[in-house]
Amino acid sequence: MQEEEPRGWRPAVAALPAAAAALVYAWARWCFGGAAPPSPAVAVAGGAVLVLGASAAYALSVRGAGGLFGALFLALGLLSTVAATERTAARAETATCVVREVHAETEASFGEGGAEKxxxxxxxxxxxxxxxxxxxxxxxLSRGAEVRIAYDPRGRLSAVPAGAARPWKPALSALLLLALAAVLAAHRRRPQP
Known part of the structure; x- marks a missing residue:
């Protein structure tokens, strides 16, 4: 006989990705732009606890293959949320800088096509x-070229070319991955005893 789920359990588990994303977003926003943010070690540790805790809660609630894949989608979606938050964080200062040195590094790609970058x-x-x-x-850019840079004077965020911090790719990835996790949770089946 199949065990009965408590009323409202399935919608609550399906809402877990959105709630976790809101918590991770708030944490990342505070870490990147708060008036009194935590140290980098505490910021990373706190973020890791939030991501791993939400993924573990999801896996324990959903169970089975859906729980495993849903927890993976949730973790990746939360990391994409952090990336989108970092890209939208204020880099309050801009400066026109001169390129002193250019260092190029070629990285191999192990994905489709195997092209180098x-x-x-x-x-x-x-x-x-x-x-x-x-x-x-x-x-x-050649040595001696001028480039306009946006940066955080507190040094919490890496410098970017002015106007280049666009959050669309990580934000869309986060939405897609979190939606997949929610759909898996909403359509899961309770394991047979």
């Missing part, structure tokens, strides 16, 4: 000395 890191000379570098520059 070149990543550029620029050492910068900026007014006031900050920021000192631009990681993952979108394209190579």
């Amino acid at each position: 070149t990543v550029y890191r620029l050492a910068l000379d900026c007014p006031g000395g900050r920021p000192g570098e631009l990681k993952d520059a979108p394209s190579p």
Whole structure:
């Protein structure tokens, strides 16, 4: 005989991805832009507890293959939420900097096609000395070129080219992954005793 679910249990579990995303978003927002944010170690540890705790709660509530895949989708969706939050966090200062050095590194891709990707890191000379570098520059710039940079004067966020921090890809990934986790939770079947 199949065990009865408590009334309202399925909608509550299906709402877990949205609730977890709201908590992770609030935590990340505070860590990236709060007036008195925690230290980086506490920020990472707190984020890890939230992501792993929500994933474990989901897996225990849903169970079976749906619980495993749903927990995986939930964890990836929460990490995408953090990435989208980081991209929308305020980088309050801008500066026009001169490229001092260009470092190029070729990374192999193990995905489809196996194409190599070149990543550029620029050492910068900026007014006031900050920021000192631009990681993952979108394209190579020659030595001596000027580039406009947006940065966080507290140093909590990495510098980006001015106007380049677009959160659309991680935000859409987060929505898709969290929706998949919610659908799996809403349509799960209770295991037979």
